[in-house]
Amino acid sequence: MKVDFNIDIHHLPRVEGHGDIRISVRNGKLADAKWAVVETPRFFEMMVKGLSAERVPFLTSRICGICSISHSLASIRSLERAMQITPPETAKIIRLLAMHGETLQSHALHLFFLAAPDFMGTPSAVPLLQSHPEVVEAGLMLKELGNELSIATTGRATHPVSLVLGGVSKAPSKQRLTEIRQMIADRKPMLDRATDFFMTLRVPEFVRETEFISLHDGESYPYIGGNLVSTDGVKRDENDYLAMTNEYTVDFSTSKFTRLSRESSAAGALARFNNNYEQLSPRAKEAAAAFGLEPVCHNPFMNNIAQLVECHHIIESTEAIIDRLLGDDLRDIKTDYKPKAGAATGAVEAPRGVLYHYMETDEQGKVVKGDCIIPTTQNNANIHYDLNALAAESLAQGKGEKEVEKLCEMLVRSYDPCISCSVH
Amino acid sequence: MNHLGFELEKIKIGSFDFTCCEGCQLQLANRESHLPDFLALLDIRNFREISSERLDDYDIALVEGSITRSDEIRRLKSIREKAKVLVAFGTCACFGGVNALKNKFPQEETIRTVYKDKLVETMPAAKISDFVTVDYSIPGCPVSKKEVEEVVVGLVTRSLVTLPKYPVCVECKQRLNTCLFDLGEVCLGPISRAGCDAVCPSGKTVCLGCRGPAEGVNYDSFTELVKEKGLSTEEMNEKLAFYNGFTDYLNHEG
Numbered sequence: 148m149k150v151d152f153n154i155d156i157h158h159l160p161r162v163e164g165h166g167d168i169r170i171s172v173r174n175g176k177l178a179d180a181k182w183a184v185v186e187t188p189r190f191f192e193m194m195v196k197g198l199s200a201e202r203v204p205f206l207t208s209r210i211c212g213i214c215s216i217s218h219s220l221a222s223i224r225s226l227e228r229a230m231q232i233t234p235p236e237t238a239k240i241i242r243l244l245a246m247h248g249e250t251l252q253s254h255a256l257h258l259f260f261l262a263a264p265d266f267m268g269t270p271s272a273v274p275l276l277q278s279h280p281e282v283v284e285a286g287l288m289l290k291e292l293g294n295e296l297s298i299a300t301t302g303r304a305t306h307p308v309s310l311v312l313g314g315v316s317k318a319p320s321k322q323r324l325t326e327i328r329q330m331i332a333d334r335k336p337m338l339d340r341a342t343d344f345f346m347t348l349r350v351p352e353f354v355r356e357t358e359f360i361s362l363h364d365g366e367s368y369p370y371i372g373g374n375l376v377s378t379d380g381v382k383r384d385e386n387d388y389l390a391m392t393n394e395y396t397v398d399f400s401t402s403k404f405t406r407l408s409r410e411s412s413a414a415g416a417l418a419r420f421n422n423n424y425e426q427l428s429p430r431a432k433e434a435a436a437a438f439g440l441e442p443v444c445h446n447p448f449m450n451n452i453a454q455l456v457e458c459h460h461i462i463e464s465t466e467a468i469i470d471r472l473l474g475d476d477l478r479d480i481k482t483d484y485k486p487k488a489g490a491a492t493g494a495v496e497a498p499r500g501v502l503y504h505y506m507e508t509d510e511q512g513k514v515v516k517g518d519c520i521i522p523t524t525q526n527n528a529n530i531h532y533d534l535n536a537l538a539a540e541s542l543a544q545g546k547g548e549k550e551v552e553k554l555c556e557m558l559v560r561s562y563d564p565c566i567s568c569s570v571h
Numbered sequence: 572m573n574h575l576g577f578e579l580e581k582i583k584i585g586s587f588d589f590t591c592c593e594g595c596q597l598q599l600a601n602r603e604s605h606l607p608d609f610l611a612l613l614d615i616r617n618f619r620e621i622s623s624e625r626l627d628d629y630d631i632a633l634v635e636g637s638i639t640r641s642d643e644i645r646r647l648k649s650i651r652e653k654a655k656v657l658v659a660f661g662t663c664a665c666f667g668g669v670n671a672l673k674n675k676f677p678q679e680e681t682i683r684t685v686y687k688d689k690l691v692e693t694m695p696a697a698k699i700s701d702f703v704t705v706d707y708s709i710p711g712c713p714v715s716k717k718e719v720e721e722v723v724v725g726l727v728t729r730s731l732v733t734l735p736k737y738p739v740c741v742e743c744k745q746r747l748n749t750c751l752f753d754l755g756e757v758c759l760g761p762i763s764r765a766g767c768d769a770v771c772p773s774g775k776t777v778c779l780g781c782r783g784p785a786e787g788v789n790y791d792s793f794t795e796l797v798k799e800k801g802l803s804t805e806e807m808n809e810k811l812a813f814y815n816g817f818t819d820y821l822n823h824e825g
Contacts, residue, residue, distance in 0.1 A: 163620065190681050190684070206669055213594070271615075287606060
């Protein structure tokens with residue numbers, strides 16, 4: 148049968164930033180498939196040059212409107228390691244809580260408002276307000292909980308105020324922490340109900356083996372710092388981030404591509420899950436089991452479910468952290484420091500995967516060189532090769548143009564790409 | 572929808588992004604408890620970040636981001652033609668924002684630093700009013716959702732929409748914060764437009780002026796204050812340049 152068509156999705160909707168899916172089919176067979184990022188570059192690596200180190204986290208947080216806390220903390224970690232500043236324990240715990248808030252908010256936004264409409268066949272989550280009000284409400288309340296955590300720990304939900312070199316400039320109030328502890332108790336059942344809802348959705352079956360990269364320390368589920376590991380057995384020090392990423396440019400994308408042991412690799416919730424399953428909380432493991440999700444899972448659509456599993460982990464971990472902070476006097480939150488020349492990498496697990504900032508300072512503490520490698524950049528090649536495999540497989544199964552288009556859109560969205568972030 | 576017995580029409584709205592982090596648009600989905608009521612005021616016609624439905628008839632266009640490429644100028648102008656009211660949404664759209672920090676470097680060096688030999692088009696980051704007429708500005712990095720709600724309610728009820736004219740210090744004092752100048756820091760609160768509830772100084776970090784200058788500020792006296800306190804004018808200038816909102820002042824200083 149002679150079937151020719153092109154799928155050209157310009158500025159894919161319901162993702163952060165601007166990316167295009169371009170597929171051409173000739174004689175019923177895949178001729179070409181591309182994941183093309185067309186976002187305008189902002190050149191943050193240039194902007195940091197000459198800036199005082201203390202100002203840098205306030206600049207780099209602006210790389211992303213969704214994961215600004217991760218960017219701020221990646222810069223802080225790299226600059227603290229470069230200038231040998233050790234933040235107090237209490238500050239580290241407050242930072243972890245801030246990461247939990249951001250991840251919960253980001254996962255809730257993606258799962259309920261960007262991904263769910265694909266499974267429900269609606270253009271956005273707005274029609275779901277009518278058809279599934281309890282699901283939308285659960286999504287909103289979990290997202291709000293994440294934001295409230297970020298506000299309590301950093302002063303604001305987007306672009307943190309009190310994350311600074313040396314620690315945090317202000318501790319959350321115990322009253323607010325107690326209120327959030329109560330919010331968690333009230334909203335936990337909503338996450339359980341939402342989990343039941345996601346179990347009714349059909350996750351497409353598609354497998355393309357790849358290499359999953361994340362942080363790993365063997366003790367706790369990774370958020371701030373750690374070794375760099377892959378499911379192909381690579382293990383490296385945090386400072387060796389370049390050897391993990393091997394960035395290269397392609398002519399059809401303004402965002403770079405990366406690779407490690409294979410033609411592509413993946414970062415994100417599924418990568419963290421695959422490398423750190425043992426460190427998940429008991430309820431998170433239960434939720435994973437309910438979906439049949441086990442490491443190492445190679446179905447990219449299951450990244451959605453891995454995010455849901457992480458929401459359970461975050462809720463349990465947050466309760467424990469708040470209890471610990473309530474028993475702390477919250478006074479020792481910032482270490483004084485003197486600017487110093489140095490260079491180091493700061494790696495954190497942003498909601499969409501491992502994020503690297505590398506900073507070099509001079510003796511006055513001005514940044515002389517900066518480099519940021521974004522999770523979505525590390526997923527671009529994987530998305531690209533997945534698109535090729537998925538389109539070819541779907542065509543072989545006799546799927547038509549509309550079906551292929553929808554599956555390809557869903558595939559890209561499963562990665563929860565943060566495109567403006569990747570073209571920083 | 573009914574307000575004080577009057578039937579109100581939903582406003583047809585589109586939300587668009589250019590060179591930015593999309594954090595301002597994301598604020599539209601915050602304050603979740605108010606979200607269903609807020610959405611009841613809006614007929615969302617075009618909002619790529621949250622919906623795959625894209626319609627071209629909208630009355631109000633929220634435009635986020637600065638302009639750094641020629642295709643963006645064309646897209647911005649076409650949005651201007653369709654919208655009755657165009658709102659510069661956030662600091663990047665209002666002033667160029669942090670993106671303008673690259674403007675001080677030679678363009679070729681900038682491109683080579685990030686992309687090596689790959690050809691990449693870019694131009695100095697510019698605010699949107701350099702290319703189209705702007706009817707309203709909502710500054711902020713990010714915008715304050717509360718202020719956005721006030722503006723939207725103002726538009727729906729056809730009432731006057733204004734921003735605070737006074738500086739951040741007014742709100743900071745209302746929150747009983749210790750002045751950061753007294754802690755030895757250069758804070759731009761005395762010259763920056765309020766409306767953020769002094770969120771940064773309340774978190775014990777300095778105001779970097781993301782909302783641009785307050786009305787009728789006395790720059791000379793601000794510079795005097797910095798010098799009087801024995802603080803660094805170099806640091807002051809780094810802060811003034813951060814969001815590109817004080818270009819007049821920096822130029823005046825030479």
